Amino acid sequence: MNQPTTxxxxxxxxxxxxxxxxKFKGDYTRVRDFVLHYERIxxxxxxxxxxxxxxxxxxxxxxxxxxxxxxxxxxxxPSWNSLKDEIxxxxxxxxxxxxxxxxxxxxxxxASHKKKMGSLDDFKSYMRKYVRVGGWL
Numbered sequence: 523m524n525q526p527t528t529x530x531x532x533x534x535x536x537x538x539x540x541x542x543x544x545k546f547k548g549d550y551t552r553v554r555d556f557v558l559h560y561e562r563i564x565x566x567x568x569x570x571x572x573x574x575x576x577x578x579x580x581x582x583x584x585x586x587x588x589x590x591x592x593x594x595x596x597x598x599x600p601s602w603n604s605l606k607d608e609i610x611x612x613x614x615x616x617x618x619x620x621x622x623x624x625x626x627x628x629x630x631x632x633a634s635h636k637k638k639m640g641s642l643d644d645f646k647s648y649m650r651k652y653v654r655v656g657g658w659l
Contacts, residue, residue, distance in 0.1 A: 527565045527632075528591060529566070529568040529569075530567065530568060530569065531569050531574045531578055533567045534564075534567050534569065534578055534581075535563060537582055538579050541581045542563070542565065542582060543556055543560055543563070544556075544601070545561040545582060545583065545584055546582060546583045546584065546587055547583075547584040547586070547587060548584070548586060548587050548590075548613055549613075550613055550614035550615065550617045550618050551618045553609065553610060553614070553615045553618070554571070554615045554618065555608065556582075557606055557609060557610065560579055560582060561606075562638055564578070572600040572602045573600040573603055575600075575605075576597050576600040576601075576602055576605050577600070579591065579599075579605075580592070589612075590612065591605075591609065594608045594609075594612070596608055596652040601603070612656040619658075620658070621658045622655045622656075622658040622659060623659075624659060626656050627652075627654050627656050627659060630652065630655055634648050634651075
C-alpha cells in the first residue's frame with residue numbers, strides 16, 4: 523500500500539533538474555524571476571518555515587552568491603521576507619526595472635520624425651515601439 527507523499531523541504535527539486543530554478547549567479551536581470559520561482563517551489567512543496575526557506579535557497583545559487591547571502595542579516599537571523607528584500611536590493615533588482623530612460627524615447631521620436639508614415643500599419647508599428655519604450659517611464 524502506497525503512503526501519500528508528504529511535501530517538505532526534502533521534496534524540493536534537486537538543483538539542475540527540470541523544476542528547479544536555474545542556478546542564480548548574481549545577474550540583476552534575473553534576480554526577481556529567480557526569487558519568484560523559488561517562492562513558487564517553496565509553496566508547492568509546503569515549505570513555510572522561515573529558517574527552511576532561508577537555508578534552502580542556497581542550493582540554487584553559485585558559490586559566490588551563496589557566500590553573499592550567508593553574510594546577510596536576515597539569513598543569520600532567519601526572516602524570509604526580509605531576506606528576500608535584501609537579495610533584491612543587493613543584486614540590483616530595481617536596475618532591471620529601469621529598462622528605458624527619457625533619452626531612449628527622444629531617440630525613437632527623433633528617428634520616427636524623419637520617416638514617412640504612409641499607412642495604418644506604419645502607424646501601428648510606431649505605436650508598438652512607443653509603448654515599448656514609453657510604458658517603462
